[in-house]
Each structure stands twice: as structure tokens, then as C-alpha cells.
């Protein structure tokens with residue numbers, strides 16, 4: 316396939332030259348001469364070409380499915396976890412070194428959690444970056460402009476970001492602001508105790 320691709324490519328290049336489709340700016344302006352260009356072009360028949368080919372994705376759905384597998388999932392899906400008992404977790408994994416063979420691995424719960432947490436991104440790191448209209452830098456203005464152009468009301472109301480305390484209460488029903496001893500008193504922060512050597516930006520400490 317490499318030889319065929321090379322032949323087709325260089326033949327096409329010859330036709331492009333004949334039609335005057337090619338530009339030769341600056342340091343390669345000498346290639347404009349037909350004789351020079353032909354010598355230049357023919358040297359590539361001697362080179363070893365490497366052609367990489369991959370079956371195409373089956374349309375936009377295929378592309379989304381492919382990306383979705385990587386962007387919106389956690390380190391391990393529930394169905395891969397087989398058992399969790401006696402302080403040990405067993406789960407399925409694929410051994411790429413062994414012909415992609417599916418195997419079972421058993422780890423202590425602590426080690427399993429440790430490995431799982433390695434996949435949790437630090438705060439402000441993102442898995443998905445938006446490009447174009449939704450690029451972070453201009454998103455707010457762009458979306459507002461879109462709404463304006465579409466004649467709709469500005470639906471992008473500023474949403475207040477939930478604190479971790481509010482999140483914990485909403486998801487797990489645990490209110491960390493309530494005193495754990497009497498279950499009545501409200502806890503409030505008196506002072507921040509920073510680590511002695513603190514390199515994190517202040518936003519990290521909540």
C-alpha cells in the first residue's frame with residue numbers, strides 16, 4: 316500500500332504542478348522551474364514511505380461513541396467489579412501484553428481505593444477542553460451573543476457554585492456543619508491552619 320500511495324501522491328503532485336496549483340514562496344522559489352521541480356519530485360520515489368491507515372469511524376455517531384468511551388467515564392465501571400468482601404476487591408481487567416486477554420485481579424480495599432483515586436484529577440484540571448464557540452475564555456460572551464442573535468431570553472443565569480459542604484449534604488445527607496457530639500450545635504470555622512510549607516494557591520484551601 317505504501318508503494319501505491321507514493322505513486323498516486325507523486326502523480327497527483329505532477330498534475331498539480333502542471334495546472335499551476337502549487338505555490339513556491341521564499342526559499343523554495345527555485346522549484347518553480349519545470350526541470351528543477353521534476354528532479355525534486357522524482358527523488359521521493361527513492362524514499363521509503365510509511366503509510367498509516369485505520370478504518371474510518373462510521374459517521375458522527377461512531378465518533379461520539381468513540382470519544383464518549385474516554386471522556387465521560389470513571390476509572391472503572393461497576394460491571395467490572397466482581398466482588399467486594401473481607402477487605403478485598405476483585406475486578407476484571409484486560410492484559411494488553413497477553414493478547415488482550417480478560418483476567419481477574421484481587422486487591423485489598425485500601426490498595427483498590429488508592430489506585431482508583433490516582434484517576435481523580437486535581438482541582439481545576441479538566442478532561443475535556445472546549446474549542447470554538449464553547450472555548451472557556453469566551454464562552455460566556457459567545458453564549459450570550461448566541462442567545463441575543465436567536466432572539467431568546469438570556470437563559471444562562473449565573474449559577475452559584477456549590478461548596479463541598481453543600482454537595483456532601485445534597486448527595487450523602489451528611490451535614491458537616493452540625494456538631495458530631497451533640498448533633499445540635501452548628502460548627503463554624505474559627506481559623507485556618509495552613510500547612511507549614513504550603514505551595515498550593517489559596518483557592519485550594521476551603
Ligand SMILES: [Zn+2]
Pocket residue numbers: 494495496497498499500
Ligand atoms: Zn456540640
